[in-house]
Each structure stands twice: as structure tokens, then as C-alpha cells.
Amino acid sequence: KQEVTQIPAALSVPEGENLVLNCSFTDSAIYNLQWFRQDPGKGLTSLLLIQSSQREQTSGRLNASLDKSSGRSTLYIAASQPGDSATYLCAVGGYTGANSKLTFGKGITLSVRP
Amino acid sequence: EAGVVQSPRYKIIEKKQPVAFWCNPISGHNTLYWYLQNLGQGPELLIRYENEEAVDDSQLPKDRFSAERLKGVDSTLKIQPAELGDSAVYLCASSRQDQETQYFGPGTRLLVL
Numbered sequence: 001k002q003e004v005t006q007i008p009a010a011l012s013v014p015e016g017e018n019l020v021l022n023c024s025f026t027d028s029a030i031y032n033l034q035w036f037r038q039d040p041g042k043g044l045t046s047l048l049l050i051q052s053s054q055r056e057q058t059s060g061r062l063n064a065s066l067d068k069s070s071g072r073s074t075l076y077i078a079a080s081q082p083g084d085s086a087t088y089l090c091a092v093g094g095y096t097g098a099n100s101k102l103t104f105g106k107g108i109t110l111s112v113r114p
Numbered sequence: 115e116a117g118v119v120q121s122p123r124y125k126i127i128e129k130k131q132p133v134a135f136w137c138n139p140i141s142g143h144n145t146l147y148w149y150l151q152n153l154g155q156g157p158e159l160l161i162r163y164e165n166e167e168a169v170d171d172s173q174l175p176k177d178r179f180s181a182e183r184l185k186g187v188d189s190t191l192k193i194q195p196a197e198l199g200d201s202a203v204y205l206c207a208s209s210r211q212d213q214e215t216q217y218f219g220p221g222t223r224l225l226v227l
Contacts, residue, residue, distance in 0.1 A: 043218035104156025
């Protein structure tokens, strides 16, 4: 059974700092890995999706990397802003195709202090 | 384009009562998902539809939960009877067939008293 771990559960940083959020998973037979953002009381917003054959994806100030063999992914946020404060969830797609089940971690709650 | 729509946004009921949640996916999205999110946890898949067909319902507690997607568009998730432990956020998501990004609705927050 796939298990996804995100540590720490919460993180507080000053504005402008570059930061890395970590995600680990137990079964390397994955189809893809996605990073989501969740604001309080809201649904999830997809940030980046990495195919199992890819090493990284970039969007603006965000960069996600994937090391499938070691079961790890990182989300790098450059020059953090207070508006980045949210919960960031990592989700792994099972190896059954594009619409397969996502297994989520518990998320990391990020607070960026002005 | 309009996002995934869910209603109601909030629901408070007493235990043993029935409750239903409704989801309207993004137009053209064949795949629809219902997730359960407990406080401080990541979402867990309850059921996945490809058009009208439930292709993965292994995590759905079938003794009290049921779902339907009769015309392959809107979907309803029902709980009968509700228990205290069902208090959670119920999220609906949709995606195009063979495209991996899932788009989530705002969720329905259920409180069972």
C-alpha cells in the first residue's frame, strides 16, 4: 500500500526566504506526482504535475523535483511571499494510468511572515 | 471556464439522519472523483467515475454510503444513516479522460451532531 509522508507538518518562514518542502513515498511504481495548494476552507489547486519519467517541473517561482528511485520529491518556492501561506499537499498517482487513484500526504502548512 | 461546483457548502445534521451532497464537474470532464478529507489529513478517494460507470469504489463504505452519476455529468453522494465519525469535508474533483490534472471543488463541510 502506497504511503506518502510530508514532514514537518508546519513551517514558518520570513518573507523573501527560499524554501523547500519535502515529500516521500514508499512505492516507486508511480504514474505521476502532483503538488497541490489548499487555502483554509477551500478546495485544492494543482500547482505542478511531474510524470514518472520526468525529473522536474517549473512554474513561476515554483520548482518541483522527482527522484522516483529514492521515493522523494521536493517543492522549491523562491522568494516566498505572505500570499504563499497555505497548506501544500503532495499526491502520488498509482501506476494504472492517467486518471488513477491519488494517494495524498497530510500536507505542510506554510506561514510566510511579512 | 467555470470550476467544479459543489453544494451545499456546509451541512449540520444529527446522527442517524440522511444527507446528500451534489457535484457538477467542469464541462467536458469525463472523470469524476469523490474524496473524503478529515481535519489535518490529506484527501482519501471514496469513488471514481468514468462517465456513468463507477470504476473504483473500493474505499466507499457501502453499508451507509452510496453514489450515483446517472447521465455521466452531475453526481450525488449520499450517507444514510450518518454517524458522528462522518464529520469531514467531502471534496469532488473532475478531470478529462487521459489527462492527469484533477480540478477540485470547494468541498462540503459536514458536521454530524
